[in-house]
Amino acid sequence: MAIPERRTKRILWRNKMQREQNQSTQLPCQARPTISLANRFSALKHRLQGKPNVRPIGAYPSSIIDSQGCEFGYEMFYHVPYAYHLAKIGCLQRTVSCLGTECFYFFSPDHHERYDRRQFVKYMDSIAQQPHESPDANRWEPPNFAVHYRNKIELNFPKPLLLVFNKYNIEWDHPPINFLSKPFLDRVVQKASDRFSIVYLRPTSHIVHDHMPVGNLNEKEQLREQGVVLAEELYENYRHISFNEFQLCLLANSQHRISVQGGAAYMNALFPGQLMLLHRYGGEQLHGNYVDFPRMGVTDFTVHNNEFDMLDRLDYFKCSARNAA
Known part of the structure; x- marks a missing residue:
């Protein structure tokens, strides 16, 4: 049966409008910015x-x-x-x-x-x-470091990997503020070593230093005796890559992490998994930067102002590790 002419025109008009609409919605995704005279x-x-x-x-x-x-x-x-x-x-x-x-x-x-x-x-x-x-958000998209670095190097740990990032340096021209204390680190080892392989990172000589002098917490010898793996010593087996790439490889293979306010916290936030952060002082809470951390990639993120709350939270890490095993 022949289609009436008016209906045919209506169908053609609707198809044309649909094509134009599709083109207009696709254009922003396909259009590549060009250098304008104002740009020059x-x-x-x-x-x-x-x-x-x-x-x-x-x-x-x-x-x-x-x-x-x-x-x-x-x-x-x-x-x-x-x-x-x-x-x-x-x-x-x-x-x-x-x-x-x-x-x-x-x-x-x-x-x-x-x-x-x-x-x-x-x-x-x-x-x-x-x-x-x-x-x-329109020009901000974190890369998937976890996928890119997960299989870059071979890591052989017998248990789920717990990474502990620390620092001990002058902050805002004051003595160290945002750092994990030796008693806290000792308690972490006591509470978590049966469930995790613990790697401790407080880099000194393998990173580019900033304008704040680095101090010495004198904690590493005791941690080594307790069976904690020191990152700089483990790195000796992977000298064919940079220390920063080594850190990314560790992060890509860990679902449980403890860190402190500062640069390491931002790097940790680029990876999925659980991140527990100590923040005693700094602009991140005041300006709301931590609100953006889940957008960076971390899937379970908590901020703590004291170490006592962090030790309680560590029990949840243990449950998570048991469920994942």
């Missing part, structure tokens, strides 16, 4: 200001991501996810950062390790970001 003038202005690595493209602050040697946590929180997003849309030109950071930018077409020391940066030009601001 902005790049020239930044070059004259001594910032040659700021090269805007479309609505993006820059196609070159330069960390400026900023603090490690800010780089993990801001620069790496922004650079990865640019790489996914085919707009990342180059990444510039500190020594030993190539592993964080495995997706970069051209990575330069320019800085040998970290510092506090008030404004991060290539991402148009100030510290503690919430990152723009």
